[in-house]
Amino acid sequence: MIKEAQSYQAQGKDQSAIIQLKNALQKDPGNIQARTLLGSIYLNTGNLAAAEDELHRVLQSGNSGGKVEETLGQAYLARGEFQKIIDEIQPNPSSPPDQQAGVWILRGDGYLGLNDLTHAQTAFDTALKLAPKDVQAQRGQARFLLAQGKTDEATQLIDQITQTNPNDTTAWIMKGDLLRSHGAPPEKVLSTYQQALVADPKSGPALASLASLYLTMGKIDQAEAEVNTYNKVLPNSLMGKYLQALIDYGNKRYLVAQDDLDTVMKSSPDFMPAILLRGLTALQLTHYEEAQKDLSRFVETFPKNDYARKILARIELKEHQPQEALKTLTPLLGTEQTDPETNALAAQIYTDSGDFEKASQVLALSAQKNPQNAVLRTQLALTLLATGQENRAISDLEAASKLDPNYLQADNALALTYLGNKNYDKALKYIQLL
Missing domain, CATH: 1.25.40.10 (Tetratricopeptide repeat domain)
Incomplete structure (x- = not known):
């Protein structure tokens, strides 16, 4: 039966190989070779929990051989169980x-x-x-x-x-990921991921990368096609369920995505991409407490992920926790890489804390670096109004109105300010623009 299973595996017929190995183990539960191979196939097909279970049984038998620990470590890695790798997977001199x-x-x-x-x-x-x-x-x-x-x-x-x-699939995926993270044209990233599939047409990671890229490109149909292919190649995969959740999220099927993610988390509670997506899904469903919990856990694990950090700060602000929001956002502030969006969020946090002076300082510096940003100029003006600096505020609002005629918040603020001053002619001018 083991030879038949190996033959099936060589042909890419993993499910048939699994059936043969289960039959072998039913006849002889102590067959270490069959159990080791079964654990390895489970790992390759993405059934990580089953892989761990079988490989643990092999290790408990005391007749494991050198490669079992490494294979078990790969299962831990795929599930994001990093501490288990350090605690349990040791090199044998x-x-x-x-x-x-x-x-x-x-x-x-x-x-x-x-x-x-x-x-x-x-x-x-x-x-x-x-x-x-x-x-x-x-x-x-x-x-x-x-x-x-x-x-x-x-x-x-x-x-x-x-x-x-050139047939190293993983290296091509790494190259595609690197290009993607540095803003390369999507078509260039796409061709790199496709090169990975040329090396291995059944590569789950390559199919997953393609699906993820198509999602960011807004091509949900193509993404779903890649996910369907992935699930045919790896029908019991944790990543397949996660990718389906991504598709459902992209299609705004948030409740369905939540169910997908619950399934993933039952199998792998430390799978961080699913934790992030579950937090984003909870945010869309206005379940802010759940969203905050998941985003906090993700940021704690990946403190350099600016995207997650900014979302967490927004949730904390929405939950009326401005001090927590400021603490979350602080690592992103005051550097050359600080973007206008981050400065605007910081100013909003200071405003909600009642520190209008600090808010205006942050926005003034950001507006100075980004003089063509109408949103920043408007937000700066509103904080200036709150501190009684009306003339400076009006100047910034008028500048914002000229920078972007379609940004009506500046016109609205000008109309209200002039109405408050009983300057009806100027107020009417901006009311007509609304």
Whole structure:
């Protein structure tokens, strides 16, 4: 039965292989080879909980062999269970160098997931020393360089890998992810992900990346087609259920998306992408307390994710927690990279706290750096009005009105201000623009 299962696996018929292995285990529950192979197939098909269960049974038997721990570690990694990797997956000095390197790579990824760059560097450096020509070790080093912010070095290393190993699906996906994160044209990112599928047409990660890209491009039908393909290739996959939740979210089927995510979270409660999406879904459903809980957990795990941090600050502000919102947003403030949206949010937080002077300072600095931004000029003017600086406020409102004739909030504020001053002619001028 094991030979038949291996034959089915080689043909890509994973479900048939699983049936053969289950039959083998029914006859002999102590068959370590069958159970190990079953756990490996479960991992490859995305059934992570089942993979963990089978591999744990192998380890408990005491007859595991060197690769089982590494395979179990890969299941932990896929589920985002980084601490389990560190606690349970240890290198065996008596194992061959390539097996030791594989374990060190896993530990490096585990440390990256825990934002422990010091130990991650040690792990990846050890892997490279053990297997300097190993592609997995090189990819691990590239991931570490990215975590350090050394984008150019990481890009160079990934390019080297794709040139010397054109069939390395994972490297192509990494390259596509890197292009995407740096604002490359979607078509260029798309062709890179498609190159990954050329290397492996049944690559779940490549199909997932394509689906995600199509969603950001607003091409939901194409995204759904990729998800359908993914679910045919990996019918029991955690990622497949998560991707379906993304599709439902993109189609504004928020309650359905919530059900999808509940299914994912039952199987993998620490799967951080699902936690983020569940928070966003709760936000759309105006379940602010649930949204805040999930976004807080995500930001705590990924403190450098600016997108999630800004959304969390907005939720906290909406929940009348301006001090918490300011604490959340503070790491993004006062740098050269601080964008107008972040400054505007900070000003709103200060305004809700009653600190109009601080709000006007933040907006004045941001408006100075972005003089063509009508929204910023208007928000600055409103804070100036709140502090009694009416002349400066009117000047900024008039400038905002000229910058963007379609932005009616500035015209509305001018009309109300002139009405309050009994300057009816000027008030009428701006009322007519509304």
